[in-house]
Amino acid sequence: MAGAHRNAYLSYKKLRLERVGAMIPGFQVIIVGAGILGLASAYHILQREPALELLVVDKKSGPGEGDTARSAAAFRDMFSSPVNRALSQGSIAFYDRIEGERGGIGLKKIGYLWLATARQAEERRAVLTSMARAGVRFKALEIRELSARLPDLRTVDLHQGILGLNCGILEPLKLIKFYEQEILRMGAQVRYRVEVSGFTLNSQALVSGIRTREAEISARTVIVAAGAWTGRLLAGVGIEVPITPRKRQLFSIPAREGPLHGLLTTSGFNEHSLLPFTILPGAAYLRPAPASFILGFANPDQPPGLEEPATGDRGFYDMSIRPQVERYFPVFQGQVPTQAWAGHYDDHLRDSTPFVEYLGGALVVAGSSGSGVMKADSLGRIAAGRLLGQESVPLGHGGWFKVADLGLQQRAVPPEEFVI
Numbered sequence: 072m073a074g075a076h077r078n079a080y081l082s083y084k085k086l087r088l089e090r091v092g093a094m095i096p097g098f099q100v101i102i103v104g105a106g107i108l109g110l111a112s113a114y115h116i117l118q119r120e121p122a123l124e125l126l127v128v129d130k131k132s133g134p135g136e137g138d139t140a141r142s143a144a145a146f147r148d149m150f151s152s153p154v155n156r157a158l159s160q161g162s163i164a165f166y167d168r169i170e171g172e173r174g175g176i177g178l179k180k181i182g183y184l185w186l187a188t189a190r191q192a193e194e195r196r197a198v199l200t201s202m203a204r205a206g207v208r209f210k211a212l213e214i215r216e217l218s219a220r221l222p223d224l225r226t227v228d229l230h231q232g233i234l235g236l237n238c239g240i241l242e243p244l245k246l247i248k249f250y251e252q253e254i255l256r257m258g259a260q261v262r263y264r265v266e267v268s269g270f271t272l273n274s275q276a277l278v279s280g281i282r283t284r285e286a287e288i289s290a291r292t293v294i295v296a297a298g299a300w301t302g303r304l305l306a307g308v309g310i311e312v313p314i315t316p317r318k319r320q321l322f323s324i325p326a327r328e329g330p331l332h333g334l335l336t337t338s339g340f341n342e343h344s345l346l347p348f349t350i351l352p353g354a355a356y357l358r359p360a361p362a363s364f365i366l367g368f369a370n371p372d373q374p375p376g377l378e379e380p381a382t383g384d385r386g387f388y389d390m391s392i393r394p395q396v397e398r399y400f401p402v403f404q405g406q407v408p409t410q411a412w413a414g415h416y417d418d419h420l421r422d423s424t425p426f427v428e429y430l431g432g433a434l435v436v437a438g439s440s441g442s443g444v445m446k447a448d449s450l451g452r453i454a455a456g457r458l459l460g461q462e463s464v465p466l467g468h469g470g471w472f473k474v475a476d477l478g479l480q481q482r483a484v485p486p487e488e489f490v491i
C-alpha cells in the first residue's frame with residue numbers, strides 16, 4: 072500500500088502554473104513556514120526524495136524568526152507518555168550527532184532539575200518509577216545533597232530534586248541554520264518575506280496551492296507548518312485546526328559577576344559547570360544562558376489568543392516569576408530583567424502533543440504545544456513519512472514510529488503526566 076501510494080506520488084510530474092502576477096512555476100511540495108518544524112520536514116523529505124521540487128516560504132526575513140527564535144530551546148526526554156519520549160529522544164539523538172559531527176548547535180547536556188515539595192514528590196512517585204523502568208535516565212537528590220551542591224538555594228518547603236540527565240539546552244538559530252543549509256544544498260528553494268494570504272482550492276475544495284500578494288503557486292502537496300499562525304491561516308479557507316495560540320514570555324537577567332554568576336556557574340551537576348535548567352515547584356524556570364539567566368513561566372491561566380507584536384510585560388515578571396524565583400534563590404533579590412520578549416505556544420487542544428495530519432488537503436504539522444524545538448527532528452521525519460505514504464519511520468535514536476499514531480484520525484497518544 073505504502074509503496075503504491077509513494078509511486079503514484081512520485082509519478083506526479085505535471086506541474087501547473089496559475090499566473091496572477093509574476094511567473095512562478097508550480098512545485099511538488101510547498102511548505103508554509105520556515106520555522107523549525109517546516110525546515111526539519113523539508114530536510115527529511117529531501118533526504119528520502121532528493122529530486123523532489125520543494126519550495127519553502129516564510130513571511131519573515133530569515134529562518135526561525137517566528138517562535139523558534141523566541142524559544143528557551145531547552146530539551147528533555149523526561150515524559151510519562153512513550154510518544155512524547157520517542158519524539159524527544161529521537162530528536163535529541165539526532166541533535167547529539169550534529170553537534171558531535173559538525174559542532175556548533177550549542178548543545179549542552181546540563182540536565183533538568185525539578186525542585187519538588189513533599190506533596191509533589193509523592194504525586195510524581197509512580198510516574199517516575201514508570202519512567203525509570205522505561206530507561207529514562209535521572210537521579211533523585213535528597214534535600215541535604217541539594218543544599219550541599221547549591222549553597223544559594225533556600226530549601227523552604229522543598230523535599231527533593233529530580234535531575235534529568237538526557238536533558239539540556241541548545242541554540243535554536245544554529246539548529247535551524249543547519250536544516251536550512253542542508254535543504255538548500257539538496258536543491259530546495261527558500262523564499263523569505265513571502266506572506267501566504269490564502270490557498271487555492273481544487274474542484275474537490277482541497278488545498279492545491281498557495282496565494283501570495285504577487286502570485287498563486289500550485290503544488291501537489293501544501294504543507295502548513297506556520298506555528299501559532301496555522302489556525303488563523305487555514306480558517307481563511309474554512310479548515311478548522313484543533314490548536315490555539317497562547318502567549319509565552321521570557322526575561323533575561325545578567326549574571327556576569329557576583330552571586331548570580333556564582334549560581335549560574337554552579338559546578339557538580341554537569342561537565343559544563345552550569346546550573347541545570349531548573350524548574351521551581353510553582354513551575355517558573357531558570358535557563359542558563361551566556362553570562363545571564365533566562366527566566367520563564369508557562370502560566371496555565373494565560374488566555375488563548377495571538378498578540379501581534381507579542382511583547383514581554385515587566386508586570387508579568389514582577390507578579391508571576393519574581394516571587395517564585397526570589398523565594399528559593401534570594402540572590403535574585405533586587406535584580407531586574409534587562410531584556411524581555413514573548414511569543415506563542417501553539418497548543419494542541421486535544422492532548423498538548425503535536426500532530427501531523429491532512430486537513431482539507433493540506434498536510435498540517437502543528438500543535439507543538441511548547442515543545443517543538445525538542446521534538447522537531449522526529450516531527451520532520453513523521454511529516455516526510457506521511458507525505459510519502461510510509462506506515463512507520465525510523466527516528467534519530469533508531470526506534471521506529473508508527474506515522475498514524477501522531478495523526479488525528481487513528482491517534483494513539485496517551486495523556487502526558489509529567490508536565491511543567
Ligand SMILES: Cc1cc2nc3c(=O)[nH]c(=O)nc-3n(C[C@H](O)[C@H](O)[C@H](O)COP(=O)(O)OP(=O)(O)OC[C@H]3O[C@@H](n4cnc5c(N)ncnc54)[C@H](O)[C@@H]3O)c2cc1C
Pocket residue numbers: 103104105106107108109128129130131134135136137138139140141142143144145146265266267268296297298299300301304319320321367413414415416417437439440441442443444445446
Ligand atoms: C517563550 C517560549 C519558550 C519556549 N521554550 C521552548 C523550549 O524550551 N523547548 C522547546 O522545545 N520549545 C519551546 N518553545 C516552543 C517552540 O518555540 C515551538 O514549539 C517551535 O518553535 C514551533 O516551531 P514552528 O516551526 O511550528 O513555529 P515557528 O518557529 O513560529 O515557525 C512558523 C513560521 O511560519 C511563518 N508563517 C506564519 N504565517 C505565515 C504566512 N501567512 N505566510 C508565510 N509564513 C508564515 C512564521 O513567520 C514562522 O517563521 C517555546 C516557545 C516560546 C514562545
